[in-house]
Amino acid sequence: MAQRSLLEYAQAEKESANEALPKTAFLSAEAMPAGEKKETKRAFPPAAPENLPPSFFVSATYDGQSRKALVKLYEPASEKIYFWYDNTGHKPYCFTNLSQYELEKIDRLMKHEGFDHFELEEKYDPLLDRKVQVTKIVANDPLAIGGRPQGTIRDIIPEDFPKIAEGMANNEEARVWEARIKYYQCYIYDRQLFPGMIYEVKNGNLVSVKLEKAEENIAQIKAVFKDASAEEIEYVEGWARLLEYPAPKFRRAAIDIEVYAPVSTRVPDPRKAEYPVICVSVYSSDNQKRVLLLKREGVREGNERLPADVKLEYFDKEEELLRAVFDVLWEYPFILTFNGDDFDLRYLAHRALNWGIKKSEIPIEVGKRVCLLKYGVHIDLYKFFFNRSIQIYAYNNRYRDVTLDDVGKAIIGVEKIRLEKSFGELTYTELAQYCLRDSEITFKLTSVEDELAMKLILVLSRISSMPMEDVSRQGVSRWIRNFMHREHRRRNMLIPNAEDILAKKGKTATTAIIKGKKYKGAIVVEPVPGVHFNVAVMDFPSLYPSIIKVWNLGYQSILCPHQECRRNLIPGTPHWVCTKKRALESLLIGSLRDLRVRWYKLKAKDKSLPAELRSWYSITQGALKVILNASYGVFGAASFDLYCPPVAEATAAIGRHAITQILNKAGELGIQVLYGDTDSLFLKNPTKEQIAELARWTEHELKMNIDVDKVYRYAVFSSRKKNYLGVLEDGTVDVKGLTGKKKHIPIYIKNAFNEMKARLAQVKNPAEFEKAKKDIANIVRERYMRLKRREWESLSELAFHVVLGEELYRYTKTTPQHVKAAKILEKNGVEIRAGDLISFVKTSKEPHVKPVELATNNEVDVDKYVAYLQSTFEQVLDALGLSFDEIIGLTKLESFLG
DNA sequence: GCGGACTGCTTACCT
């Protein structure tokens, strides 16, 4: 494959390095003669040799024993992980505004066991726009700086300084900076290392590997950007390097465990691990399909046929089963689970401790919220797929419910096996089948679409400078924060504390339309109801990132300290923006946006490229999309470390300004605007010249480009905003916002809607509409009649599916229908948690809902369903000039009389 | 005591 061959090329260049590859820096189980297996003493930790061929930086952590930063390197030829320990003497630290003289008076600091020494440093303070003198407090142990509940240096300084400062000349408040950055991140930034990139170990040193092919591409990209400023080119190049280097094949295994629990509706507590682990499955990239089963009394073999390549292994003792699983965890560089942080790995670790297995023999590092591995990298796919940005932008909302079943169904088309019995009643082969299916889905979630999930994690790890474990677990605001922190460090900028940004630049000046929001957002244009043929949709590609770039937005530039910038106002706000210094965010986000629009999006569509390379580009542009889509929102999110509401407010205000200007211009040009939302305009039957003129004008006046994103053969608007239907030239039907596409409505109604959709796809011109209208009326009438005659096939067709957003007890203000249904379920002994999907039907009698599982056909309130059918269809029928009541045969008078 | 107008809560969607 293309990426791999680049790497092979690099390896070929380094013959000597290949020779240096150690055969067994770390003994794997199968390498040992069978008889000796039990005595195997693992060479742990698997330290990197003096020379290690090109390897991927996949993770980093702090090693408490050696008191050093530790980098995990994945060597793709041997498919093993090697540990490299810092050899530069780097130590943890933070900054303060206090002088060494003042600090020396703080007793608890000077006597702190982790304190090492002071250094005087000059840093650039972005909030003040000037250089400042700070004292660097260097420690021996990252925990001394922060990370413990109390008695850490970052707490001691503000606590103790006021007492000793009395009577001293300095009446400034004691401040501490950069004390909350994780040590391994600090190490990564300071050494300018890039997680996810390729490094080798040369004479014991960690050095980055250059690949000629990738560098050639980077040169090409620079040529594309030759018109940009030197600074912009520098940033584009920096991003491009992270994105043009190849990915490895990831040797990995998915595991899943089953625990025997006496009460089947309760999930066993992984912190107690009271019940036996009865089954573990392993599904790996090297085609291992293993099921480890615990022998139990009275359990039958079963006669299910498992595929020939599945290996069933029986264990008499649970402890031995656990050890066999641990062998897998010691061996694979990447371990995949679905909810392993909270269940599988946590349970295994606690269960092993309960059995008296020594901590050192357990390959799992159990944390408060995560479970990591001592050897490899654990990716908990539940956390990854739970991430909203991943769900929406990387997987286009294909799955709605973050369960293995739903994600599996949506992404690889494989579902979990449905059980009719409890675990206790299953035969060995039934249990094995069930358990294996779970690890199979887990594995395949990372193998489809050219290992999309693994590569996404890798790319995001590069962009954000985070270990793969962290990037797969944390949200987009952390990714963005980290690359911003990285740039602060690289440019010797003091990273400001959130409260200082807020104190200087916390106020917003516009009023939101929605109660409780902080500032005004985007404009939505009132749609022109009806059917419109030949509709061109123009939009700004990545509008908000463009604004951030063009208007130089960032926490340092907005409301900057310079008098002379105050005239540079942001339209629709009293805020001004700096004219003297480029904001870091503007540069980082702007360059990333341009790179996506001007290179990656094009390459992802370039049919002349080999399929695998194109797939890499498509994954990359998808990763950029995820980041860019969030890059404006984070400034308005209080949880973001560089939270700066006026930046978000200014971005939205400029967006409103831009769209309003274009709206006016379109009017001047005589183009009818049918609709618009935030960054888009729907134009009725425009000429090529009109489009060209609008684009030219926008480019010239607003310094941003707009494109024709798509052309609808025809579009259907009701009078509702964010609700329309458009048919593309190729017959694809885009449905936006209509009830018929919402995921909570009964399939019975959704199917009818989809039939209508299919019929509309065939309409090519106004003349064909008449026939289509008749067919659509028939579809609606048929559904209506069947409902009235109570002829549905099964009750599940009529179920609504609504996510329970909160824990049940937290609904105190109102009790919505799905909550009522959930409460009924709970009474029936079902465990209900926030995030569960509640399926219910509407019934005639109080309380008018019932969980599907408990309802019967004759309880259904048919009229409620008719009403729902009506409201779903009316959103479209209105525009087609059809009336639901007339379709179902009611005269106007009858419908008036009800 | 009942129904309509209204507000607020909740979810799912759009950009």
Next chain:
DNA sequence: ACAGGTAAGCAGTCCGCG
């Protein structure tokens, strides 16, 4: 722990109604 804007349905409240 990215943002604000919109639609829809239902729950709950208030007020008028002799």
